Amino acid sequence: MNRSLAEDLNDELAFSDPRISPNVKASGALLWRRGADGGLEIALVHRPKYDDWTLPKGKLDPGETPIVAAVREVAEETGLRCRLGRYLGYVTYPITGHRKVKRVDYWAAAVLGGDFEPNDEVDELRWHRVDRVMDELSYPMDRRIVRNFLRLPAETATLLIVRHAKAGRRDRFTGPDEERPLEKAGRHQAEALVPNLLAFGPEEIFSAPPLRCRQTVGPLADALGVEIAPEPLLSESGYAAAPQAALDRARALVSADTVRVICSQGKVIPHLLDDWAEIDGLTLPPARNRKGSVWVLSFADGRLVAADHLDKALKSR
Missing domain, CATH: 3.40.50.1240 (Phosphoglycerate mutase-like)
Known part of the structure; x- marks a missing residue:
């Protein structure tokens, strides 16, 4: 179902309130590549536990920084090696069933190599052209990160x-x-x-x-x-x-x-x-x-x- 920009922005306000102090920290990346026809593609992962399509992300390990965690989470969830580029911002949202709020920082990331294999957290990875990716994402907060990415050229x-x-x-x-x-x-x-x-x-x-x-x-x-x-x-x-x-x-x-x-x-x-x-x-x-x-x-x-x-x-x- 197509959503209007106003609907997405209204939803994002609930998930990115700067007054919220997060107590769970996570990070992830927007993986991008050029398809066979030269078009820009973005990777989404499917998590069977939640039955959702989202950007790869995960919680920081003890002693880890958001930057290092972003690269590690991409590798663990997708099997792909990546190189971080632009910072794309962060989102905050409540964790269902807990009195906790999670913050997720995102970077743009170019794919360097590797191959996807299903794992405990992710059972499928799909690449979508940018004109399709918004409809495939499960959450408005992920759409916000994609829009931040698309405001500038992918290759920087x-x-x-x-x-x-x-x-x-x-x-x-x-x-x-x-x-x-x-x-x-x-x-x-x-x-x-x-x-x-x-x-x-x-x-x-x-x-x-x-x-x-x-x-x-x-x-x-x-x-x-x-x-x-x-x-x-x-x-x-x-x-x-x-x-x-x-x-x-x-x-x-x-x-x-x-x-x-x-x-x-x-x-x-x-x-x-x-x-x-x-x-x-x-x-x-x-x-x-x-x-x-x-x-x-x-x-x-x-x-x-x-x-x-x-x-x-x-x-x-």
Whole structure:
């Protein structure tokens, strides 16, 4: 049965009330691919327990972040490997039969490989063209996530910008500031970043020269088996001397084929992104740009079209 946009929006208000404080956290992904004819297709899964058609999702495991959980749940429910892209928002809804409210965060996800096999939670997976998918979904809240996805092109390039992790106070370090290392908490942040950044499929890493920047992405470089390329223009001193050249260099690192990571500093990232967003006509979400946080930037035809700041999403349950 076809539903009007007004009907869907009315239903969504009941499921996405920002005043609701969820006590069960989950995450999932909108899986997309190009069909044999080049048309855009979205995957839906059937859960026999509920006899519904929905987007793949599931609860966070203890010690897990929403980002890592999204990739794991996709793999467990569909057998498919995926690479996360744009953040698509979240929904909240009451859990039937319990005095609990669930929050589910969603990301767009491109399929990298794998094959579906029926399992304990999902007995069928179907790919639907976008002109059919709304009618096939069981819940209005899933339609909201699909609409968020369709507002921008499916194929977007991703660039990850990381602020270096905690390195202690500058006035308590006696050596050159360029050599100030991460403190213990910062080393833990650097290790915790690895699975979260891997969810977005990075292949190359660039860093401002200070040791604390290189140490922040060092564990990721080890996991990928790649070298960290130096980017002097994206250090505080390099940016202060030539802000336009630094922005030009950051823009040059955007690639439709390769997801790249840049690690930079607190006096660079906010100003660089403000200028970038103004040029491309995007309003950035509010962000404190704390140490160890990450910006996920999405681009279509070379233009910045979406930006998501990961801070609390990097905290494990």
